[in-house]
Amino acid sequence: MNVIVPKTAAELNYGLSLPHRKMEDWRWTDLRQLIDRPYPPRQTVVAKGVEKLIKSSPFAKVASARMVFVNGHFAAEHSQLKNDELASKVKIEEPVIAMNAAFATDGARLRISGNADTPIELLFVSTDAAPRTIATRNVIEIEKEASVTVIETHMGEGAYLANCVTEISLGESAKLDRIKVELESGEAIHLSHTHVTLARNSVLNDFTLTSGAGVNRQNGTVEFQGQGIDAKVSGAFMLGGEQHADTRLVIDHQQPHCTSRELFKCVMDDHARGIFQGKVMVRKDAQKTDGKQSSHALLLSETAEFDAKPELEIFADDVVCGHGATSGDLNHDHLFYLMSRGIPEAEAKSLLIAAFVGEAFDVVAHEGIKEALVKFSRKWLTQHRRAG
């Protein structure tokens, strides 16, 4: 693929192009405030410690065909798959996509036909001392009746801005199980936009784990372009320290007889801040839509914060739609019951937190991947477990 280099100096002028809190969708994530320095595009490929990062992927032990991107460039030497040639199609005016269009250097291009038994892991690693923008653009086309599991893993070291736009299209009766894990470096900023279009009778099972990066903003759009589509979009936040994560999801029902389910489980510790903005749109023609969305936050400290902004925009009259959001701390009765059986408080809390977040993993069908997620959540908990 061609390397896209920003054409004008103005494109480097972050201060002017960044979204800010006066924009409705960005009211919680003011990038003008959060991005305190310019992140020029990366010019060179510096690749130190790549092997180590690859090995530290939670899915290192899951049998998969891998495509590795190092600092925004495809690294054939670490990959088992070749990169395809596919053109980007998405034309939306959106700040993350605009930034991506200016800076993207490479990305995964996948066309899937038939049933791919082995999951494909797209691994994006960033390694460099200097603050840089690393932008990737992925295009994934799943042909009619094809099915595949795609893992997207984001990891890195140091301070950088990762911008990842992924365009996915599912053909008729195609099936995609997608698992994204965002485990960027704590000093990093992760911005992403995932745009999914679904054709008639296709099935999408989507899961995102958000646990890395100091600042995270993820946009998702799912367009239901045919009838009989079944889409589940789930996510888990596991955040601590001063982490900030903002997910904005738009479920766009355009055709009748489709089902959508969104479930987000967010565990927030320390001073972490989580935001879930979920919009379910049901257009005039999308009769018999069955759409439900819910977000639940578990606040492990009094200084953690969670905001939910659920929206329903319904223009059809024969639909079943709903949303719900809750936020609170651990259930004391549950805790007492476990302790009354001899389980010490810290361990009982860990069990309950793991159970809480684990509900979001249910959308993941692949046993090995699910196990890796459970393992990751346990590890996170031992690092963040508090007795008080």
Place this chain on the structure above:
Amino acid sequence: MLEIKNLHVKLADEDRVIINGLNLSVKVGEVHAIMGPNGSGKSTLSYVLSGREGYEVTEGSVTYRGEDLLAMAPDVRASKGVFLAFQYPIEIPGVATMQFLKVALNAQRKARGEKEMTTPDFMRYVKERAARLNISPDMLKRPVNVGFSGGEKKRAEILQMAVLEPALCVLDETDSGLDIDAMRVVADGVNGLRSPDRAMIVITHYQRLLDYIVPDFVHVLSQGRIVKSGDKALALELEANGYAEFAGEAA
């Protein structure tokens, strides 16, 4: 084994006294039945013994095997052998029953300085006990109590008891909600645990259970204190006459 002296308990956030000068002495090997009208404080007593929050002891003491029970956290009480079969067992979504049992048993063993049980040994150990209580392997895979019927929940409580092998078992209305066959199964389970180094406090409304689990003593709890004690004949008497006689006495 258990010595309750002049116990007074109020609700933590209200000025309401629930237990009002209760005395009870349970020796190892004994089975005590506690009966009494609704709202007399039976479950509250069981919660105070197991350490549930929301209650405040304003007077009196509870000594368990020579130690101050009230000073211990709930998990410490459990690892020292105190077990409560809840009147209303709590559902815990997302925690599989088998996993819960394993974590609980190993936590107790660890607290007592014993070796943890290996997974295969543990599986065998639980399955054997579950079979005796007519609990299917499928139920063990499900989250703790979630979607269990009333009777299944009670049987699951007894399974936990059989797995954890506590020294002091407090059963709070384990018989309510059980059909006749299930009651027999549960009673057999409880009787199987009766031993000279174990004591039991059986809270019930029905004399019927005491035909199966024959108590050494029967106490009547009314308005937060024990107003009458006797042997198993007292249960029969209560069945015939009700609690009218005690309502006046305690007031």
